[in-house]
Amino acid sequence: MSTRILRFGSGIGNCHIHDLVVRVCSPMLRKRGTDIEIQRIGSNLFLKGHASPVLSLYKSPPTTVLSPAVVRPQARHSVLDTIQIGFPDLQQVHLSTYFALVSHWIQDCNTNHSQCGRRDPSTGRPLLPTRLIDVGRGDFRTIESAGGETVRLVFTPPMPEDDLKTDARYIALSHPWGSAQNHNHFCTTRQNLASRIRDGIAIADLPATLRDAVIVTRALGVRYLWIDTICIVQGADGDFDTEARLMETVFSLAYCVIAASCADGTSSGFLSKQKLHGRRDFVALDLMETNGSSAENSGTPSLYICEAIDDFQRHVIDGPLNKRGWVLQERALARRTIHFTQWQTYFECGAGVRCETLTKMQNNQAAFLGDPNFPTVALQSSKGARIRLYELLYTTYSGLHFTKSCDRSIAIAGLEQRLVKAFDTHGGYGVFDGPFFGRSLLWKRDERVPRNVMRPITFPLHERYYHVPTWSWMAYEGVIAFMEIPFDSVEWQHGSEEGLSSPWTTSLEEDNDGSASSPSGSVVWHTGKANEQTVLKAMARVFLESVPLSEIETKIVYDAGEAPGGKDGVELRCVIVGRQKSSKGQATNWTLLEHYVLVVGRKRASSKNTTYYRRLGVAALPGRWIDQDGLAQRISII
Template structure:
């Protein structure tokens, strides 16, 4: 995607429209606001309120039977900035109807283990955090900034994975990981720390200022500025460091709307597209799919072949992403995958779908252009589910799919050895696991 080098912006000095408004010049801001300044937060609130008022399909849905997160962080408000925040057991302590509960979810990179593990909620410190709270000054910069934004948006609760899920031995990660679909899809908004490299990095620091030149004497009631272009959602977000993290693909797809704090500026993404801090509106082909608040509704309007290409592209992208803990690979896409299973009206898991999609979804292979081989993941012995070896999620490394023509393939579901069996012909007591042999023939 080519981005222009310079941008023309006009800033209106009064409300009257002159005849010169036919000139095709971007109406907006030549440079972003100062982070944490009143105009900066006013813009964030404007995005949220405009979406609330005019984008009904972007609002987080409260479907029947939906569960709120097990724990949330009570942050207080911008008027009463307490020195502590409190970890709350959502159901037992908040006691608020689910339809009235608003919380922000944070999407962020963990960074190195030593950098992050110190701040995790564990079985040992859970009771203290529930009763005594946590001093904000003890938090790393990324968490402090998330608390600040949540307060300024007027939202009472914040969800951060490492604080709201009990980590380590005796924790509830296995249980909570299955609920990521509802955590992100039910959030009032997601804030993405796109410029952070870890929990200590933060994301509300000063940004590089573009050079700006004011052109005088061209419009009677407006000012015209020439500035360097900083509106590049593709580079700042899609190709950014945060989007290389395995968990983030699912978080972005499931979120109804997201605010991205990047190195150059802040972006808003919802079902109506992308907005920039310079007041521009952008379109992006990937944003139309992953930014869909009702993912994967847009893809479901396609033919069967296009749906196959869609999930193949999604899984290939996911297989190239990084993990702090590689054994999270089959888990970090489970919520997104369940959305696809429901949309396809079939069964599935671990990167494979049953029914009409079974044959094609098994034609995965290592991506020889990106890797010399796939390495089987050594999963923890105490893991409550087993990842089948026929699934690419059991291996570390990028994958691709065999490029077989749709028009010249006949899938045989009765072979000389008998009827093809899928992994969903029998299931064990754990709903995340499937048993069975897979035999497939095509000609």
């Protein structure tokens, strides 16, 4: 690492490098005359105090062709040896060299990354989505060159066996729909399904984002494409409910995923929106050999100082597309993804990230969300690490946006199914059974997010929707966190007479210690099963009257942000989920121990003999505040 300090705004003759530094750094500085401290780490230059590089260094390829028969080796330069090979100009997307680079990334992944390989179930036939778009063969770069061509929607079950054997690959599109007022969603419905299969779809009629996906699919030599708006029948009489549950296989078995990261919606496109292609600032240095010969004649590489555009965190992870609720699982389930951003194209797979500038990098989420065989990392981790991983997944997901908030419980279905299988347990609605049960129930409203409250989602009275229980964060809009509970120091109460019973306990075997466990091979994902109950059975206790309610409420994190209102208020109860373990060798004094509880309130009775409760929040309370000597009430939380 090396450091250089410049004076911002002070002229240094006609120094192009100084001008470039001032140009790229000035938006980050408050006033002229400020000292600029630049640090070089590898091929990147950083402005002190900023996490992202402001400039990048590149060197041209290591040899210069002097004639068809003579190649002079690169002269040795200790500084140049640490600098990335590349060029300052990026290829325009309509050029064959651009798609040749993208194809090279995929082929290299096919050849060298065994962890990114497709894993089909042993069914004898490739597992394909219900419908695909047959984009045909041939190549075109623009809509003008496509002419009057069409693509066709096809059902995969009746596809000829030869087609499945020779080209069962398909690409899946991850994209924002955008508002219906500004974007043509181009949905398949029961009314146009037959014509799209029989007559096809004119490429010229496709909205720009979907048309760009067709262009990329053809350019990569792949015949089939999956787009949700076209391949799923939309509308009240469609098959969204069935198809949404298949997203685990749709994205995980795709040959590659196209992420339209710079698109605003279906009509905006993503190929023409990569604005900075070939337009970033750079300075080229003509390096001189010690004998005075030029770099061009000596074989010494040229050095370029360029405006930095390699920022996967900002362009992709923190980008607008990844703020969409549906996209989290699309990225996590994909074996590899091509991200089309406003700045450049990125390729992400299990081996890391490649940039169009030829830079290779790792990202801090690749080990989990970039895992091509999600959740391999969780399987290889300790119990504590698994807990932290699913907490990261759910807290991240809860902060994402939905056009329809009622999709919150189903848009993560593929990932939840994977986790249920990986943890070898039952689970659903954001909660896992067995050793994860108590912790996953103790989610809370994230108090760090300004004006964040958990608002109940109103699910339409339609057969595709179902009841989501109040004990699940999926029943609400709002950002969640999990209670900070130390590992290996809690006695969990679920499964015992004094604690909670899983809603799926009746279908499970009971271990000797009373905790529910699933027989080997019988794990089940329960979200959205309308024929199942989602009732938590629990023992509820009252708070001691000697403790003022106002004091108790200082410890409660209410889901709604405040205590429930009403003329007479709500009679609060608490359910003990876990209790702090006492120190070894000491007598247990439960009054001094921390208790982790669900706070619940009474709902209206739904029958003559049954009174149901709803979740109101969570708390960590000293045992002396809870009446544990009195008679506890057996309740149902729905």
